Amino acid sequence: MHSEIDVVKRISIKDVALKAGVSIASVSYVLNNKIDSRIGKDTIEKVKKAAEELNYRPNNVAKSLKTQRTHIIGLIVADIANPYFSQIARIIEDEANKIGYTLLIGSSDENAEKFESLINMFCDRQADGLIIAPVENTKACLQKLQKQKMPFVLIDRHFPEIEADTIQINNYDISYKVTEHLINNSYKNIHLVAYKTHLEHLLQRTQGFKDALKKQTSEKNNILNINKDDIDQDINSGFEDLFKNSKIKPDAVFFTSNKLAVSGLKKLMKLGLNIPQDVAIVAFDETEAYELFATPLTFVRQPLAAIGTTAVEILHNKITNQLAPLQHIVLNAELHIDQSSQPKIN
Amino acid sequence: MHSEIDVVKRISIKDVALKAGVSIASVSYVLNNKIDSRIGKDTIEKVKKAAEELNYRPNNVAKSLKTQRTHIIGLIVADIANPYFSQIARIIEDEANKIGYTLLIGSSDENAEKFESLINMFCDRQADGLIIAPVENTKACLQKLQKQKMPFVLIDRHFPEIEADTIQINNYDISYKVTEHLINNSYKNIHLVAYKTHLEHLLQRTQGFKDALKKQTSEKNNILNINKDDIDQDINSGFEDLFKNSKIKPDAVFFTSNKLAVSGLKKLMKLGLNIPQDVAIVAFDETEAYELFATPLTFVRQPLAAIGTTAVEILHNKITNQLAPLQHIVLNAELHIDQSSQPKIN
DNA sequence: AAGTTTTGCTTAAACGTTTAACTTAATTAT
DNA sequence: ATAATTAAGTTAAACGTTTAAGCAAAACTT
Numbered sequence: 001m002h003s004e005i006d007v008v009k010r011i012s013i014k015d016v017a018l019k020a021g022v023s024i025a026s027v028s029y030v031l032n033n034k035i036d037s038r039i040g041k042d043t044i045e046k047v048k049k050a051a052e053e054l055n056y057r058p059n060n061v062a063k064s065l066k067t068q069r070t071h072i073i074g075l076i077v078a079d080i081a082n083p084y085f086s087q088i089a090r091i092i093e094d095e096a097n098k099i100g101y102t103l104l105i106g107s108s109d110e111n112a113e114k115f116e117s118l119i120n121m122f123c124d125r126q127a128d129g130l131i132i133a134p135v136e137n138t139k140a141c142l143q144k145l146q147k148q149k150m151p152f153v154l155i156d157r158h159f160p161e162i163e164a165d166t167i168q169i170n171n172y173d174i175s176y177k178v179t180e181h182l183i184n185n186s187y188k189n190i191h192l193v194a195y196k197t198h199l200e201h202l203l204q205r206t207q208g209f210k211d212a213l214k215k216q217t218s219e220k221n222n223i224l225n226i227n228k229d230d231i232d233q234d235i236n237s238g239f240e241d242l243f244k245n246s247k248i249k250p251d252a253v254f255f256t257s258n259k260l261a262v263s264g265l266k267k268l269m270k271l272g273l274n275i276p277q278d279v280a281i282v283a284f285d286e287t288e289a290y291e292l293f294a295t296p297l298t299f300v301r302q303p304l305a306a307i308g309t310t311a312v313e314i315l316h317n318k319i320t321n322q323l324a325p326l327q328h329i330v331l332n333a334e335l336h337i338d339q340s341s342q343p344k345i346n
Numbered sequence: 347m348h349s350e351i352d353v354v355k356r357i358s359i360k361d362v363a364l365k366a367g368v369s370i371a372s373v374s375y376v377l378n379n380k381i382d383s384r385i386g387k388d389t390i391e392k393v394k395k396a397a398e399e400l401n402y403r404p405n406n407v408a409k410s411l412k413t414q415r416t417h418i419i420g421l422i423v424a425d426i427a428n429p430y431f432s433q434i435a436r437i438i439e440d441e442a443n444k445i446g447y448t449l450l451i452g453s454s455d456e457n458a459e460k461f462e463s464l465i466n467m468f469c470d471r472q473a474d475g476l477i478i479a480p481v482e483n484t485k486a487c488l489q490k491l492q493k494q495k496m497p498f499v500l501i502d503r504h505f506p507e508i509e510a511d512t513i514q515i516n517n518y519d520i521s522y523k524v525t526e527h528l529i530n531n532s533y534k535n536i537h538l539v540a541y542k543t544h545l546e547h548l549l550q551r552t553q554g555f556k557d558a559l560k561k562q563t564s565e566k567n568n569i570l571n572i573n574k575d576d577i578d579q580d581i582n583s584g585f586e587d588l589f590k591n592s593k594i595k596p597d598a599v600f601f602t603s604n605k606l607a608v609s610g611l612k613k614l615m616k617l618g619l620n621i622p623q624d625v626a627i628v629a630f631d632e633t634e635a636y637e638l639f640a641t642p643l644t645f646v647r648q649p650l651a652a653i654g655t656t657a658v659e660i661l662h663n664k665i666t667n668q669l670a671p672l673q674h675i676v677l678n679a680e681l682h683i684d685q686s687s688q689p690k691i692n
Numbered sequence: 693a694a695g696t697t698t699t700g701c702t703t704a705a706a707c708g709t710t711t712a713a714c715t716t717a718a719t720t721a722t
Numbered sequence: 723a724t725a726a727t728t729a730a731g732t733t734a735a736a737c738g739t740t741t742a743a744g745c746a747a748a749a750c751t752t
């Protein structure tokens with residue numbers, strides 16, 4: 001019955017050096033296999049054996065302090081519980097791991113203050129670079145980042161005034177295409193459900209819709225702008241108006257995000273409307289939820305994998321070469337057509 | 347036209363000390379407001395002003411190296427893209443931030459090797475503690491963690507053989523209750539869709555079902571065990587058998603996870619079955635997808651918020667007091683009853 | 693055989709903090 | 723007036739690494 005030592009000292013490079021009977025420098029050289037520094041074969045063996053036996057694991061905190069590299073990439077998404085972002089996060093995590101980086105994820109909840117505190121957190125933790133889906137009113141914050149020479153790349157969203165690496169989709173074009181698709185399928189009273197926002201990428205979606213619609217004569221207010229903080233409520237009242245109180249009812253609805261689509265579809269179900277007989281639907285983004293909807297949905301599919309991988313690629317580039325030229329990648333979303341927007345029959 | 351210095355040196359405590367005209371120790375004392383060490387009012391002012399003007403931000407890497415605390419909590423989930431885990435992650439992140447911790451999230455994909463490498467990553471990064479939803483065949487890995495005195499708490503899942511802090515739900519009871527509910531509503535041929543697994547919490551769900559069913563006479567094989575890597579495929583063939591080829595068809599199905607439920611519901615839609623007329627449904631977990639299903643679903647709702655907050659609480663406890671007694675928290679899931687399991691009418 | 697190069701390894705400084713121990717000056721006690 | 727105490731600050735070591743520079747011995751040159 002012997003008393004145990006309670007505090008387990010973590011094995012450091014020092015312990016390995018001691019056990020192997022060499023200097024700590026040698027251990028470091030061997031374990032990082034810096035073959036340029038000339039270490040003898042038997043020393044290499046001794047060190048490896050000692051490290052193995054002691055179950056040595058390097059202390060990344062110390063390593064980072066010395067090398068000024070944490071090998072941490074920060075990711076700021078608007079909402080990690082939104083499948084769009086959680087899918088991207090997953091892809092980015094994999095991709096980052098592949099090249100030896102750890103991903104630190106933060107969720108801003110579309111809140112500029114939380115966003116800024118996340119940025120600060122990442123800076124304080126000395127992240128090597130950031131992948132950011134910025135929220136409204138964060139231009140100043142991004143500019144501060146640039147002054148500090150923190151490498152970052154914007155995904156999903158961007159600010160035209162800010163000169164930064166960006167990865168976006170063809171928001172305007174795909175939105176134009178969706179609207180055209182509905183027009184071609186003989187829908188006459190097409191409505192858009194969008195966010196009340198200043199975010200450029202969403203404005204582009206709206207603009208694409210508007211421009212495509214100019215082809216038609218109808219020139220009413222056929223855009224429903226939703227407050228992101230009251231989605232269900234705004235959609236409820238908006239759809240009540242449109243489908244119960246209005247004289248000429250929409251025969252097609254295009255939702256510009258998955259959250260809007262899910263909320264809208266719920267309401268349409270409650271209103272007892274049939275898709276696409278009563279109203280055609282096109283949704284944005286892909287989410288598991290669509291699969292349980294009675295009518296297979298037409299939706300815009302974003303190239304999530306490509307967004308994630310190029311984000312990591314460009315950021316990595318930026319990290320290793322500060323003066324890499326700016327890149328503005330535009331990836332094409334694709335229109336997946338299904339029953340919910342099939343040609344109108346009447 | 348003057349040439350700019352390209353490399354922005356980050357402001358360190360040293361710069362602040364220089365600017366304020368005091369020693370770096372004083373700066374440290376002021377900025378961490380260690381009032382016990384006596385610093386004069388004017389010095390405090392000078393330091394704060396200098397730090398402010400220089401826009402000083404502490405280097406957490408250096409701080410961690412010295413204090414041996416990273417204020418990082420690691421979270422390992424099975425799949426961050428699964429809403430069950432992404433919701434929990436969100437809650438845990440908030441909760442961790444509240445008490446000054448940063449959350450580092452890893453997704454193991456139910457893969458023991460990836461799990462182990464995540465554990466190693468967290469250890470190497472000197473996380474202060476871990477919140478873990480372990481996967482199969484990781485007992486040894488957890489035991490290693492214990493030897494290293496890394497504080498951790500298990501959520502969702504646990505191993506009976508491992509003495510650790512755990513947070514689980516009343517898997518057996520809730521499953522028993524679900525089954526009882528279906529029996530009470532006159533369903534006679536109730537089937538369970540579960541995973542082919544050794545994970546204790548899932549076995550408990552199955553056992554609860556079995557035991558509740560003993561009340562009934564029927565003693566056939568009414569459990570469909572699904573391989574987690576071929577969910578859609580296994581459910582497809584399983585349901586084909588049950589609903590097309592078998593003589594006496596199920597009149598109720600209980601799914602033991604959200605992924606099984608979503609996959610199963612998709613198949614039932616394809617088979618053209620009506621819920622609950624043709625077959626009653628109870629699902630597990632809550633997910634947005636359920637809301638778009640034609641019939642409002644009866645499901646088991648896990649107390650996600652409570653799981654997250656208690657996980658952080660217990661872990662924090664463990665971190666600050668290594669010898670805090672072990673805790674085994676069992677939280678109650680609740681049965682949300684809706685149309686999909688309404689009393690059978692015939 | 694003397695000089696040069698190569699090989700193999702060690703020494704020591706540095707990264708940016710924290711904090712115990714120390715110093716010095718001012719204040720209080722005797 | 724001197725000793726003891728307190729207040730306000732500084733010095734320096736340490737955390738666990740990396741890596742430039744140094745050094746001695748061995749191996750080559752000539």
